[in-house]
Amino acid sequence: MSLIAIIDDDPDIIDATSLVLMANGFEVITANNPGDGLKIIQEQKPALVILDVMMQEPDDGFFLAQKLRREGVTTPILMYTSVSKALGFQFGKSDMVPVDDFVEKPVSADVLIAKVNKLLNKS
Amino acid sequence: MIVSKNITQFKEIEQLKSQFVSMVSHELKAPVAATIGFLDILLNPKMKITDEQRSDFLTRSTLRLRSLLTMVNDLLDISRIELNTVKREIVKIDLAALVQETVEMMQFEAAKKNITIKFSAEENSFVIEADRLEIERVITNLMSNAVKYNKTDGEVAVTLGRKGAYIVLKIKDTGIGLKPEEKNRLFSVFFRAKNVFIKAFTAPGLDCR
Known part of the structure; x- marks a missing residue:
């Protein structure tokens, strides 16, 4: 089954997301900061990355996504966001934000699994 | 103009x-x-x-x-x-004891990044008259920021002493710091240093900017 990397600084979100993914047959690796996230992606080459946009810094997720693309990593990225609706900010795929899809937290298990499957089938 | x-x-x-x-x-x-x-x-x-x-x-x-x-x-x-609707309760507080308690409270958070907090006071006790909750919040917030914006394996040095008629509490950290021009605006509403948005230190191997 596919290996998915979750990179988020919130241990509760990591645990809840991991449990949902594992219950649906996925294998999971996790990191709670961009540096460790980069390392596990490079070393274990997951099939998909779930990446939080705001970690220790408000734009950690954007910069890790950019870094991955600059290094030629084409693994699909699903970005977790949390305040885009509140601020009326619409994320869109671009060079600035080189990710494949977005999902606003909190996300239901069904929506998460549907997005994950869609991205994995596409890649 | x-x-x-x-x-x-x-x-x-x-x-x-x-x-x-x-x-x-x-x-x-x-x-x-x-x-x-x-x-x-x-x-x-x-x-x-x-x-x-x-x-x-x-x-x-x-x-x-x-x-x-x-x-x-x-x-x-x-x-x-x-x-301006805060009701203050002015009581006698030993600042040295309060700072010591806050240092102990912060140890758990500091340990996550292997940060050492050192506290030294020139005297055993520094009694002041103030609202305990307000003073507690000021010290906690300053110390919390010193830990939060510090680097891994960093240090926070807390000292308590006197300067003339004043009691001086210093909280020095090894974090990202403030630009000189930002220091004047430190106590204005909503202020957050620009350094917070510019990664002065990034995670290893992550030269994002």
Whole structure:
């Protein structure tokens, strides 16, 4: 089954997301900061990355996504966001934000699994 | 010229407000998202979870909701301070003991980044008259920032001494620091140093900018 990397600084979100993914047959690796996230992606080459946009810094997720693309990593990225609706900010795929899809937290298990499957089938 | 300066200041305040709203929204939403994540799992019959996991998720949800309540209370306090409706209870406080308690409270958070907090006081006790909650909040916030924006394996040095008629509390950290021009604005509403948005130190191997 596919290996998915979750990179988020919130241990509760990591645990809840991991449990949902594992219950649906996925294998999971996790990191709670961009540096460790980069390392596990490079070393274990997951099939998909779930990446939080705001970690220790408000734009950690954007910069890790950019870094991955600059290094030629084409693994699909699903970005977790949390305040885009509140601020009326619409994320869109671009060079600035080189990710494949977005999902606003909190996300239901069904929506998460549907997005994950869609991205994995596409890649 | 004066009008232009006022407009610039107004724009700057609006920008700071916007950043503040963004950060607060994120901080308020995080515990809600985590709690909903756990409750969804607990309510989902397809999820096979153990009694131990159930208890763990309920405990963690409770902790997250308590932290949310604290944040909401803090926001209400900001509002009360701005409206000048805060009722202060002035009592005698030993600042040395209060700082020591705060240092101990911060050790758990500091340990996560292997940060050492050192505290030294010139005298055993420094008695002042103030509102305990307010002083406690000031010290906690300063120390919390010193830990939060510090580097891994960093240090926070807390000293308490006297200078003339004043008691001086110094909190020095090995973190990202403030630009000289930002120091004057440190105590203005919504201020957050630009350094916070510019990674002065990044995680190893992550030269993002």
